[in-house]
Amino acid sequence: MAPAVVLILPKTGYRNEDFLAAAKKLGAEVIQASDVCHRLAEQWEEHPLALRFREAEAAASELAAQVAQRNPVAVIGVDDQSSLVAALAAEKLGIAQNPVRAVAAARSKEQSRARLHAAGLPVPRFEVVARDLPPAEIDALAARSPYPCVVKPLVLSGSRGVIRADDPAQLRAALSRVAALLRSPEVAQRRDPDLARLLVEEFIPGPEIALEGLLVRGQLHVLAIFDKPDALDGPFFEETLYITPSRHPAQLQDGAARAVAEGCAALGLVEGPIHAELRLSPGGPRLLEIAARSIGGLCGRALRFGVGISLEELILRHALGLRADPPPRERSAAGVLMLPISKRGTLEEVRGVDEAKRLPLIEDIVITAHLREELVPLPEGASYLGFAFARARSPAQVETALRRAGKLIEARVTPRLPVTA
Ligand SMILES: Nc1ncnc2c1ncn2[C@@H]1O[C@H](COP(=O)(O)OP(=O)(O)O)[C@@H](O)[C@H]1O
């Protein structure tokens, strides 16, 4: 019988189909779990096990009890929340994966900073403060904070709630804006105690890169290094272009890979995918974060390995115990443009997509936002308009093609009417 893997697929996940397609290709038996409610679960083709991710421990116990008889060889999460449930369930099932402590530390920006710092890795100066500080404490914080600094939530992702402040007035504004986001019903429903605190840390200048890696028995295999050629200087940090291979000097790339490997060891991560972000600061590569999961959104589609192997397939192969070294990324350059949401309002139409698809080197454009959906830009928003993909001989060609595509695509939104009393 084919080995079974448990896939924990978030109900709003961009990549569920890619994981399911990869599992099918590999002939793996898949047990699906999700945070959909029971009623919706019955509508999914496979009737996933309905779990509540926010109660990670309880969700993991239920999952482990339900699947134990089928002897799964791995439990795989897709995003930060589902990866934690996966680690907890794997531990209960006696499957050797990343330790729960390591996955929990990677997910919490506070624990990550503390562990990396304790291991002697250079991290920005940081401080964790209560979300709802009394005015006198805000004054004191504004007086002692380094500038420029960055305010951010401890547990969100996708740059949500991440704001740069250059002076005390901006810091006050950022603190209250992030606090309002964390109190908003949509975020507060997670009921995570970490939503009651914020991180304030030194802003690290320099170009930013992302490193996609796979840990195999504690050893980091670099799958790809992406440059982020649009400056990320704030005040908000909208991700746009990711282009691989990196055009930074090999020595810097090697230094970044070493920092990530040391960071994984400091967090205790040993198996499976990681997604790290770093700044190439004047003082050397600086880790911004290491997530115990692969890259988010549909960005993984920019990567192909060996002979037509997707990132999801690579992750599943590893999880299934095919733990040979991962095949190298294809030779061509590749990239993705995350189409940002620039205006708040109801999405009426997305223009220019067909024209952009016809551009040379553009492989695909996927609009993930739905018509009539309420679009919310950063720092409050949590989604993208869509993703554009390009492949070419050189990273510069990929970048040019994606920029041209981005210019053609326009979201038409109607502003939300102000609420009047
Ligand atoms: N200390 C910092 N210095 C410089 N830029 C930062 C810093 N912290 C965050 N950023 C910017 O904000 C982005 C999102 O922050 P990050 O900590 O990675 O949170 P998230 O989990 O939301 O991705 C980063 O990719 C980076 O561009």
Ligand SMILES: [Mg+2]
């Ligand atoms: Mg990040």
